[in-house]
Amino acid sequence: MNVPLAIAEQVAQALEPTGIRVRGIVNFGQGEGPRLEDGSPAQSVVLLGNIGGSIWPAFSAWRRSYQGRDPLDTWSKAMILPVARRMHAAAYFPSDMPWHPFQQWAMRAEGLKASPLGMLIHPAHGLWQGYRGALGLPFELPGPPAAPTHPCDGCLDKPCLSACPANALGADRFDVAACRSFLDTQSVDHACMGSGCLARNACPLGASFRYPQAQLCFHMASLKT
Numbered sequence: 001m002n003v004p005l006a007i008a009e010q011v012a013q014a015l016e017p018t019g020i021r022v023r024g025i026v027n028f029g030q031g032e033g034p035r036l037e038d039g040s041p042a043q044s045v046v047l048l049g050n051i052g053g054s055i056w057p058a059f060s061a062w063r064r065s066y067q068g069r070d071p072l073d074t075w076s077k078a079m080i081l082p083v084a085r086r087m088h089a090a091a092y093f094p095s096d097m098p099w100h101p102f103q104q105w106a107m108r109a110e111g112l113k114a115s116p117l118g119m120l121i122h123p124a125h126g127l128w129q130g131y132r133g134a135l136g137l138p139f140e141l142p143g144p145p146a147a148p149t150h151p152c153d154g155c156l157d158k159p160c161l162s163a164c165p166a167n168a169l170g171a172d173r174f175d176v177a178a179c180r181s182f183l184d185t186q187s188v189d190h191a192c193m194g195s196g197c198l199a200r201n202a203c204p205l206g207a208s209f210r211y212p213q214a215q216l217c218f219h220m221a222s223l224k225t
């Protein structure tokens with residue numbers, strides 16, 4: 001049995017009921033990886049995240065009995081940390097400081113590139129994906145290098161760029177202040193606040209992976225604050 005391969009499979013199996021999926025693997029060059037618990041650099045990370053609304057049923061059920069702050073980050077840790085412990089892996093989370101380069105890891109793990117919105121775009125899931133954590137390991141994991149893919153190259157109209165009601169999408173950056181100022185003028189059931197980011201919604205790719213309404217509103221509410 002190939003032990004490293006079995007680890008990725010065990011992680012996938014353990015997280016299956018949560019909807020958190022193994023999104024890919026990154027192998028690092030010497031000293032390049034994030035620190036493991038003993039201070040040495042990880043040789044690989046297993047990237048974990050949601051595909052479409054995959055986490056929403058488990059997360060919303062858990063949230064009914066949680067009244068604290070940062071529910072999605074708290075839930076992600078509650079689901080991922082026990083698996084990390086079982087695998088003797090370090091755990092990294094996208095919102096923890098100092099920020100780990102989750103988007104760079106995803107580019108390497110899945111060959112993804114940034115959409116005009118700044119979010120990475122997947123050839124099948126489109127913009128409907130995110131990262132919930134990563135497990136760091138002291139050895140390399142098998143897997144072919146990811147082939148780069150960029151569906152936006154073939155999208156001539158780029159409807160995402162003209163759909164933002166706040167004009168927050170420039171040629172090379174996302175204007176966070178413009179986005180938030182616009183959201184402040186919106187009631188909870190209006191425009192982006194009621195239906196999710198209109199620019200993200202305008203992307204024709206991966207429509208069947210679009211987040212459920214409650215998840216769209218949850219993400220907009222956390223972006224506003």
Ligand code: B12
Nearest residue numbers: 094099100101102103104114118119120130131174219223
């Ligand atoms: C700070 C942050 C924000 C800030 C500022 C974002 C900004 N655009 O300036 C705020 C709070 C506003 C924000 C908002 C959102 N964010 Co945000 N954010 C982050 C966070 C926590 C840190 C980013 C960072 O600085 N990383 C540190 C650097 C070292 O990491 P990095 O991998 O090198 O990332 C950089 C490069 O990839 C670069 N980059 C991105 N695109 C491109 C393209 C090119 C060509 C180049 C050269 C570089 C480049 O930008 C990144 C930041 O500098 C990350 C999680 C994380 N740890 O990365 C999420 C993250 C990037 N956000 C994410 C998301 C989904 C969002 C929102 C859609 C969420 C929402 N509630 O609606 C919005 C909209 C974002 C948008 N249109 O850009 C996802 C992106 C998933 C994806 N598919 O790519 C991440 C990875 C979080 C996650 N849990 O999955 N975010």
